[in-house]
Amino acid sequence: MTEAATAAWATLAALDKPSLQALFADPMRLELLSARLDLPGGAIRFDWSKTHLDAAHMAGFEALAAAMDFTGKRAAMLAGDVINVTEHRAVEHTTLRGVGRDTSVEEAHALHLRMKSLVEAIHEGALGEVKHLIHIGIGGSALGPALAIDALTRDGAKVDVHVVANIDGCALEAAMRACDPATTLIAVASKTFTTTETMTNAASALDWLKAGGVADPYGRVVALTAYPEKAVEWGVDETRVLPFPESVGGRYSLWSSIGFPIALALGWQDFAEFLDGAAAVDQHFFESDGLANLPLRAAFADLYYTQLRGTQTRACFAYDERLRLLPDYLQQLEMESNGKSVTADGQPLGRPSAPITWGGVGTDAQHAVFQLLHQGTNLVPVDFIAAIIPGDSLDPAHHRNLLANCLAQGAALMAGRASSDGARNYPGDRPSATILCEDLNPATLGALIAFHEHRTFANGVLLGINSFDQFGVELGKEIAKSILAGGVSFDPSTEALLAEAGVK
Template sequence: MTDTPWTQLEKHQPQSLIDLFKSDKDRVEKMTIQLSGLRFDLSKTHLDSIVVGQFEKLAADMELDGLKAALFAGAAINVTEGRAAEHPAERGNGDANSVAHARALQDRMRGLVEAIDAGFMGDIQHILHIGIGGSALGPKLLVDALGRDGARYDVKVVSNVDGAALTEAVTNMDPHKTIIAVASKTFTTTETLLNATSAMEWMREGGVADPYAQFVALTAYPDKAIEWGIDESRILPFNEAVGGRYSLWCSIGFPVALGLGWSVYAELLKGADAMDRHFRDAPMLENAPTMAAFSDLYYAQTKSCQTRAVFAYDDRLRLLPDYLQQLEMESNGKSVTADGVPLGRNSAPVTWGGAGTDAQHAVFQLLHQGTHLIPVEFIASKTPGHDFDTAHHETLLVNCFAQGAALMAGQQSDDLAHNYVGNRPSTTILLDDVTPSTVGALIAFYEHRTFVNAALLGINPFDQFGVELGKQIAKSITDNRPSGFDPSTTALIEAALGEI
């Protein structure tokens, strides 16, 4: 067998976590990276000098530095679709022309925000943002995380095509005082346009004479939005080379810029810009996204860990696991390389998680004593998001840190029911506070971490053909051609829908 970094990693058996700390009194300092109001502690992982050294060799073999340079240069690194991935340009890091174009479109968005504030679209109190996937998950996360204090408008995000979701969103909205933002990169997304059509009907039933006058389109295809009926003055375009799950930095972030204020949106971009520059310039062993990706790959590839758990010990970040599910699994859930050959090893693990301390009383039993090895990530803030007794935040943080310590140390007992094997890995990300800047840096960290995972596996993280097959089959059913399916699917169609 050819001796490769992968084979060396698979043969190597690191010390236990406890012994790694005993053998290196400086481990915490060496395995902690601090920047932009965030502290990344990777010391409770099994990354040792041998593991990291092999990943450095792998990074050289897979030309990670060259791929990073191509990303920031605006080269066509999305090889299957023949285009760049230019979300960093939205933050000011990329091809000069793309950066200038992004700034011009941001100025356009800022102009519309200021016009709405000045009454251009009437007395507005509510924003209904309609999208799905990357067109909804980012705005929803940001509004929930950053909009709890001082939101300027009531903002709701709807993605589910189930009409019950739309009903709930508009229940307390006045249609005369509502802006509806329709977010779709292609402006052809079936679920989004169906929700938008129903929202327009809600406006008409509410007595709005010209509903189109209260619609804003967020899209990379303005002509499609104009064809749908939205006036050009209320269309906010963005670069086609910005992928959906990376699009909160462009006009898809409109509900954040309008609902929370332009200053919030600008600070979000600044935080991401700082992480971009760190990822681009920091040495490999001091590079937070790169080292985190080394840890991800070590467990997914050499220990066959099929899942990765993320727990936010701050209610403001409770939607982060949902956001990361799409970012990580849609990007890296691939079975072929960028060259179109079988991957030949595990792809991305399943990302899941929840909010602490709730999760401790639901899933941590399996994490501590189950048979699955699951790397865990804890995210917390030094500063609370409330004015209640400080005991609340102290209890929250104590529980967060205790869980990581317990996973590592375990507890030996003659009674097997009370035996904890320990040596279970975790990382902790500690924010100074949940602010637009730190959240921007945090999300950019996860984007670049996902990119490094992809680069070292040799896959393209910027396409997502796997989501299309189900859509095609759904369309064939809708188009009155419910034939050729398996007996179970045919029976379900007939039982629920009858003759279409």
């Protein structure tokens, strides 16, 4: 870490930490820490006023951003430079939304046209009657599609999509029970087309098609991969192979051909709007500086709590049933990206990295975990996410009650309520941020996801780590393969468990 960065951290650590109530004595606080971003699908308001950020801390974090060359690293990503240094790759998921190096944007556009042609051909009946799609992937190849499809198809879908990730056969069997082999396509989503869980599930899905009377099971498969030659070798006709660039990481890939099930379920127009919403946030992120840059400002709040207040978790509660899978998506995005213990140049990090991301859906979570948030001994910064326009057509009382509860929780966490009865005492001074969407539609969902992508990148830059590798997921998988291959010994506990489970 540079001397300037070390000095910036020291300055931040020495600052006073006033209470939220004291901070709200400033009549300009809401104006300072609340901002509205106008987007194609409707505006989103971001409110950090109930966090402990103040002018001094924000100035300190701006100094840290300068010391860590945030502007330069952001420009390097936009230019398509190699910023994933451990894997020697550029990071170009924004090019899939039309923002980035010109040649990469052109390549992404061509790949999208290829996907659009296949999606429209399927909708027009070129592959026969298609009522169902079983989308097989894991990690970034499943979490993004699952989130978008669950959020955006509540009123019906052009094709019924089932996302299967777990190698546990119960997951695939549940999808197969809901589908007719004669009218089902299989999407196999794997960047390398070698992922054990995905390829095992794919083989079983082919067996299911064959047993169901499908004469050419491979003819019902669409492959989504950065290595198309491996998909062809596996048996998929190249006309049904949808590639995506190697410079797009798995957890950033739902904008690529990994988004095929989203486009098939929604139709191409909605998928294009999904991309447009993300692109609008890209433009904001790359063109706004300092506190005006909303993902960077969110990173300031994140780092305030992990680095200056010692928090180990960050919670996200979506007060919208359509966003019930958002916390799951953010877990991978944030923890796989920034759960590191070394800097980008391989030195010990020497400070906390990413917090544990967790959450749920409101109002369910209020009756499960909010006891700890209000009265527990752990300080947990919370993000509340909601939409003003309801996603249902029932009595408006449903949505008014939902929003009232969402906004009340943030107010209650901050204000608390004193009582001489300790069991009924609420200490307050507990932080939250609110992200309030005008509506939830393809464009605003795309914008929300892109916002969190850039927030994650900004956190990584300010910590000096590489947010785009994920070697931590490999060791356990390697050991599992060695167990299945046999001839390897382990510790006595593992040996006993393997014997009792009948694995070895």
